[in-house]
Amino acid sequence: MNKENKEPIFEFDLSFIASFFRGIDRQGPGGDEQTLRALEFLPETGPDLRIADIGCGTGHQTEVLARHLGGTITAVDLLPEMIEGLEARMRRAGLNDRVTGLVGSMDDLPFRDGEFDLIWAEGSIYNIGFGRGLAEWRRFLKPGGVIAVTECSWLSGARLPESKFIRENFPDIDTPSAKVRILEEAGYAPLAHFALPPHCWTENYFALTAARLPAFLEEQGHSPVAVRFAELMHEEAAHYRQYGSYYGYVFYIGRKR
Ligand code: SAH
Numbered sequence: 001m002n003k004e005n006k007e008p009i010f011e012f013d014l015s016f017i018a019s020f021f022r023g024i025d026r027q028g029p030g031g032d033e034q035t036l037r038a039l040e041f042l043p044e045t046g047p048d049l050r051i052a053d054i055g056c057g058t059g060h061q062t063e064v065l066a067r068h069l070g071g072t073i074t075a076v077d078l079l080p081e082m083i084e085g086l087e088a089r090m091r092r093a094g095l096n097d098r099v100t101g102l103v104g105s106m107d108d109l110p111f112r113d114g115e116f117d118l119i120w121a122e123g124s125i126y127n128i129g130f131g132r133g134l135a136e137w138r139r140f141l142k143p144g145g146v147i148a149v150t151e152c153s154w155l156s157g158a159r160l161p162e163s164k165f166i167r168e169n170f171p172d173i174d175t176p177s178a179k180v181r182i183l184e185e186a187g188y189a190p191l192a193h194f195a196l197p198p199h200c201w202t203e204n205y206f207a208l209t210a211a212r213l214p215a216f217l218e219e220q221g222h223s224p225v226a227v228r229f230a231e232l233m234h235e236e237a238a239h240y241r242q243y244g245s246y247y248g249y250v251f252y253i254g255r256k257r
Pocket of ligand 1: 025026027028029030054055056057058059060061076077078079082104105106107121122123124127
């Protein structure tokens with residue numbers, strides 16, 4: 001996470017954040033159907049794909065990828081706790097021979113040029129910035145390789161009137177057409193983009209965070225910082241309930257030109 005990142009969540013230290021998020025099944029809005037839909041846009045697949053999953057969290061989507069694609073996945077996250085969770089998940093699923101966890105930062109990846117057929121990043125590229133991530137990760141793809149990321153975007157054609165929440169949490173929010181243009185300018189041909197439906201936020205994410213909070217507050221002895229964190233999590237869900245028709249995650253899929 002960038003030091004200059006001003007999102008409210010960054011007032012907490014990383015191990016505190018990790019102790020909350022390692023306890024839930026996914027760390028951001030998403031859905032298996034949406035992961036699979038994005039996969040449909042791969043022009044070709046094969047038995048020996050090399051895949052990178054960047055900002056993988058505990059690897060919910062990594063498991064979906066591993067089950068539906070051949071080859072091997074390198075899954076990267078900044079937080080060691082997430083990689084521990086990922087590795088435990090892959091052992092349970094019997095996929096640990098095909099998925100390798102790596103603690104590292106998305107702005108300093110140890111990959112070789114042209115190493116990957118596919119780069120995946122659900123709910124994570126905002127940590128480096130959509131345009132910067134697309135541009136910097138491009139060299140890790142083989143010619144014709146594919147990138148698929150989700151990014152918060154305006155969905156309704158109308159923008160929400162000035163919102164402190166949006167400004168602080170999604171400073172780079174823009175329209176899908178503007179995001180597709182950034183993708184093109186970063187050196188990709190757009191293959192598809194589609195919005196994630198509301199249940200990817202409500203059922204697949206906010207329901208999990210709400211269910212985790214009581215036990216987390218207990219674990220933290222209801223410390224002021226934990227109570228503050230819980231408030232922010234509730235605010236995030238309440239903001240989405242009220243204004244979620246304006247914004248959401250969009251999957252952007254592009255092919256390296
Ligand atoms: N892809 C997962 C996790 C999304 S949450 C899912 O959809 O469930 C974003 C993840 O990005 C978190 O696990 C966080 O630890 C990780 N992250 C944040 N900054 C990062 C960085 N600089 N490098 C790598 N991972 C980072």
